[in-house]
């Protein structure tokens with residue numbers, strides 16, 4: 001299965017993906033983690049990305065798309081993957097759809113983790129990542145609202161969106177996430193069945 005997790009900074013995308021990876025046995029692709037690794041390794045992409053990340057801004061699509069395309073083409077992604085933090089802009093979403101379509105694949109479902117801002121701030125203050133400074137965090141939230149939130153409508157129109165309440169313990173939320181994934185997989189089976197039984201014309 002190919003599943004996307006969307007949510008503001010601190011919504012629990014990484015936390016829920018860690019659990020889902022065990023459950024679905026597909027790789028976890030976090031663009032934030034890939035970028036942080038590139039920054040640590042001092043690659044040209046990492047050096048370019050660092051200035052944006054330190055400032056709470058999105059890294060340009062050109063860098064992200066090159067990185068994700070290469071990763072999605074790896075053999076371990078053939079049977080699916082969990083996308084965490086990607087896509088984050090409408091052009092990224094459109095590119096992902098095209099890339100998968102060329103390989104006769106598609107996104108099976110999108111999970112939105114909905115968490116109110118005061119809880120996001122509480123979680124951010126309890127963590128100590130380099131970009132968890134209150135001012136940078138506000139910019140990350142603003143970038144989510146302006147650039148990423150429109151994707152919810154994009155996937156809703158494709159009938160792929162499941163909104164999950166992201167408040168509660170990580171275990172409670174994982175229960176809701178699993179229910180959403182089961183629905184995606186049932187829908188996939190029905191769609192596959194319809195496609196197989198469609199009369200030849």
Ligand code: AP5
Nearest residue numbers: 009010011012013014015031032053057058059085123170
């Ligand atoms: P990225 O690394 O994706 O960061 P983010 O979206 O800001 O989200 P976080 O990783 O902070 O939060 P999360 O939702 O994963 O929550 P987590 O599980 O960690 O991106 C970083 C930067 O990279 C971006 O700002 C941008 O510059 C760049 N970037 C990345 N992708 C890009 C793209 N596609 N295009 C352009 N630029 C891109 O949880 C947060 C905290 O809360 C943790 O401490 C956790 O332990 C805790 N927590 C989790 N669940 C709960 C719970 N239920 N109750 C209490 N605490 C909880």
Ligand code: MG
Nearest residue numbers: 013014030032
């Ligand atoms: Mg994360």
